Amino acid sequence: MNSAFFGITLSLAGYWIGVWCNKKFRSPVFNPLLIGILLVILVLIVGKIDYSVYEIGGSYINFLLTPATICFALPLYRQINLLREHAMAIMAGVISGVVASAISILGLAAAFSFSHEEYVTFLPKSITTAIGMGVSEELGGIVTITVAAIVLTGIIGNMAGEAVMKLVKIKNPIAKGVALGTSAHAMGTAKAFNMGEIEGAMSSLSLVITGLLTVIAANIFAGFY
Amino acid sequence: MKYVKQFMIIMLFSFLGELLHGLLPLPVPASIYGLILLFVALFTGIIKENQIKETADFLVEIMPVLFIPAGVGLMTRWEALKKLLLPLILVITLGTFFTMVVTGKVTDGILKKKGVQNK
Incomplete structure (x- = not known):
């Protein structure tokens, strides 16, 4: 079996079930992204399906990440003021x-007591994969x-972002967006868009600036341990 | 034809982003170049909002689904991950929450100082 549609359908189905669970149970534990990922992994393991079979479809989904990220420009433009x-x-x-x-x-x-190698491995964890x-x-x-x-x-940022903001009593949509984009890159930003367009736009902007600044910060901090 | 044109523009900026990524020796991914270029194009009026609107909103909306393959891909790294599992989970959870709270509090604090109301 080497149809790309298998991996695509499975991913969409996993996410769709995740959204359903999220609506039904209204808890951050039932995060659609997390449930989607776990359901796909479960199907692959239980069905003894090789990861490479899933990846044929997965790579088509991945392909859309660049154009989708570029589209963050539109909400950013709408919120320019x-x-x-x-x-x-x-x-x-x-x-x-x-x-x-x-x-x-x-x-x-x-x-x-990490090794230096392990330390620098984690330094760029909050930025977008390509830069990290x-x-x-x-x-x-x-x-x-x-x-x-x-x-x-x-995944953690996407899952817990909303709950953490509530816990520390941050209500301003600008602050929420900046917090999500800075701590959890595009996956946090996806959640921010879920919360509202202002949150999403602020998160988009933050993820870009964070990505660029982290290149500098990581280089400086690498010398500290 | 509306969607053809919109999709074409978004693909064009994706291509321009990759072109810049190939040409410039900076550690900036194609998607970030593309985002900046499209933003500039919107800002200067070269591209109008309605020339990309529906397709752009669609792509942003389905964004979480696009991360599922990356998450599933973690299963192929399981051997390397399980040795570091506990520190990995603690470092990521604590580090992410700490970053999120500091960022949110600093932004919120300055906004409050300026008298911006919580809407």
Whole structure:
């Protein structure tokens, strides 16, 4: 069996069931993205289907990521006035987030007595995969683990973002968007769009700035451990 | 014809993004170049909102589905992951929450100082 439609249908079905569960149970644990991923993995394991069979369809879905990310430009453009008005707050939030991310990895690396290699592997975990892989490679990290860390960060951000914001009583849509985009890249941004267009636009902007600033921050922080 | 044109424009900017990614020696992915280029095109009026609207909104809406293959791909890295599992989960969860809260609080704090109301 080597039809691309198998992997595509399975992914859509998994996500669709995830959305249904999310509506039914109204809890962040029932995150559509997480449920979708787990259901696909379950079907592959139970059905003894090789990952490569799924990947034929998966690669077509992946192909749409670049054009979809580019389309973040539209909501960003629609919210340009808000963006201009609050440029200071957004920039300050993103910069503190980039530094906070690096500090948290530094602290946790020390707590778990990571090797330098493991430390730099996790440094770019909050940014988009394409940039993160490059940073990890340049600093001498384990690129495959970096990719896994980035994807897991995205899943966690997508899952818990809304609940965390509620917990620390952040209600402003701009602050929510900046927080999601800075901490959980495009997967957090997908959630932000779910919450509203302002959240989504702010998250899109933050993910771009965070990606670029993290290249610099990771290079500096790599020397600290 | 509306969708043909919209899809063409989005594909064109994806292509331009990859072109820049190939030409410039910076660690910036094609999608980020494309996003910036499309934003500039919208801002300067070269591209009008209604020339991409429906297709762009559709792609943004289905975004979470596009991440499913990346998540499923983790199963192929299971051997490498399981050795680091506990630190991996703790580092990612704590690190992500910490970053999220600091970012949100700093942004929110400045906005509040400026007297922006929570809408």
